[in-house]
Amino acid sequence: METAQKRVVVKEKKAGLSISDIILVGVLLAVGAVLKFFVGSLFSAGMKPNFIIAMYCLAILLIKPRFIEAIIIGIIAGAICQVFPGTPYINLISEPVGAIVMAVLVYLPLQIGKFSLKPIVGTFFSTLASGMAFIGILYAAFYTGANVKTMPIGVFLVIVLGTAVVNSIIVQVLYIPLKLALGRGRDD
Template sequence: MEAKQQEMITIKSGQEGRFRWVAVTALLLAIGLILKLVTPAVAGITPNWLIAMYCIAINLTRVSIKQAAGIGLVTGAVAIPTSKAALPYANLISEPVGAIVCALIVHTSFKLAIGTINLRPAITAGISTVASGLTFITILKVALSLPVAVYLYGMLPVVLAVAGINMAITQLIYFPAQRLFGGKEA
């Protein structure tokens, strides 16, 4: 019987959390996907849990713009099979737009708080949802040759309503997620 020699793994200092952002994002997107599948629509509107979760992940990990684009692309791919939209592949464009917008806001030096309450999660979620939603409905309008009235009075109000809902959800979930994952403070 041969004796097995144990391998020694060495970790260079400063490399410990190099891919932490991937784990945090994957877990939050998985939670978002489950919530997307089980959340019923109210008046035809459901929160966009995937955007809320990637905004939380980007706020916690402060990823680069390139990494945010990757997060958005993965989110878009995950959203395709669960989409109820007429053109689900538009998510491959709209979600990276939303994630990049979120990362750009996260990297600004503006203090987005009222007193001691950090409002950056809500603000990033609202603006990212609007950016992603506008991109999505614009692609839909052009690809399906929809009338301007449908775009302005049918789809745009839904995007704004979802943005408001996402702002509240993201703000509420961010602080427990920050305690759980130990995110960076902006």
């Protein structure tokens, strides 16, 4: 008589982004672009809030990509930003900076009890990192003689901080429902 052997399920290590991950990133970046176009058009202060940052932060939270994949998500987000009026090419550097910050913060234990603070804290600091990189590159270009428009740093900082707060709220509100709807589990 044979005895039944214990069945073991081995979960394979994630090798890269799945097709559903790529589609999710694309949809969220498209939503960010639509928000940037329609809501951003209500602002006339020169620099407009960038909702694309909120959406790539949400994507990174949901799919937890490797760092190189996060950088690629940031580059794609920066390329999408090139469609909108503004200072060309700077977002190709500032968005990957924000994406890297988010990718790092995804792996930190940021929670109070069962409530995850990753969406609000991660998005806030990622938006700050992206905004500060943008401002730094813009002013470096300005001081080296490039033909770029600037405004007082205080105005930029208010816009960056305001965008960081708005992005953080958007991502915090959307994170749990999207995570559950996509079947990404309840645990962090």
